[in-house]
Amino acid sequence: MTDQPNDRRPSREEAEEAVRTLLRWAGEDPEREGLHGTPDRVVRSYEEFYAGYADDPVALLARTFAEVEDYDEIVLLRDIRFESHCEHHMVPIIGRAHVAYLPRRRVVGISKLARIVDVYARRLQIQERMTAQIANTINDVLQPHGVAVIIEAGHQCMTTRGVHRPGVSMVTSRMLGAFRENSDTRRELLSMLGRPSGASAFD
Ligand SMILES: [Zn+2]
Numbered sequence: 001m002t003d004q005p006n007d008r009r010p011s012r013e014e015a016e017e018a019v020r021t022l023l024r025w026a027g028e029d030p031e032r033e034g035l036h037g038t039p040d041r042v043v044r045s046y047e048e049f050y051a052g053y054a055d056d057p058v059a060l061l062a063r064t065f066a067e068v069e070d071y072d073e074i075v076l077l078r079d080i081r082f083e084s085h086c087e088h089h090m091v092p093i094i095g096r097a098h099v100a101y102l103p104r105r106r107v108v109g110i111s112k113l114a115r116i117v118d119v120y121a122r123r124l125q126i127q128e129r130m131t132a133q134i135a136n137t138i139n140d141v142l143q144p145h146g147v148a149v150i151i152e153a154g155h156q157c158m159t160t161r162g163v164h165r166p167g168v169s170m171v172t173s174r175m176l177g178a179f180r181e182n183s184d185t186r187r188e189l190l191s192m193l194g195r196p197s198g199a200s201a202f203d
Contacts, residue, residue, distance in 0.1 A: 052122030087124035095153025146177030
C-alpha cells in the first residue's frame with residue numbers, strides 16, 4: 001500500500017509547487033522577483049512548524065531520575081511559551097502552557113516538560129487535544145500521582161479572520177489523578193499559578 005500516491009510523502013519540489021499554486025490562488029504572480037524564494041522559504045518554515053511529527057514524545061520522557069530526597073510535592077513548570085498551528089485553518093495558535101505533576105518515585109528533567117509541549121505543538125492541532133496529549137503522555141510514562149496541564153492561547157484563525165476577535169484567549173485544562181480527585185491538591189496548584197483558589201474554569 002505504501003506506493004499509493006496518498007501515502008507517499010511529496011517531494012520538496014512538489015511542496016514548493018503547491019505553494020506557487022496557493023500564491024496564484026491568492027492573486028499573486030509567483031514569478032515576481034520578490035516571490036522567487038518564497039516557496040523554498042515556506043517549505044523550510046513547514047519543516048520547523050511541523051517538526052513534532054518526527055519526534056517520539058514517549059522516548060523523550062523515558063529517561064527519568066529516581067527521586068533523591070523523597071520529594072512528593074507538586075512540580076510545576078509554568079509559562080512555557082509555544083507556537084502551534086490549528087488544523088482547521090493552518091494558522092498560528094500562540095500561547096503558554098503550565099505543566100504540573102505530583103511525582104511518584106520518578107522525576108524527569110524539567111527541560112523535558114518544555115520539550116514535550118513542543119513535540120505536540122509542532123503538529124497541526126486543536127488546543128483541547130494538545131492539552132490532553134501532553135497530560136496523557138506524562139501520565140503514561142512517569143505514572144505520577146497526578147498530572148495537570150493548563151493551556152492559554154490565542155488562535156489567529158479567530159483573531160485575524162472569521163469573527164475577528166483580537167485579544168480573546170482560550171483556556172483548556174486536563175487534570176488527572178490527584179489533581180482531578182483532590183480539591184486541595186488542585187487548589188494548591190492554582191494558588192501556585194497565582195489564581196484565586198476556587199476560581200472558575202478549572203473546577
Ligand atoms: Zn482554526
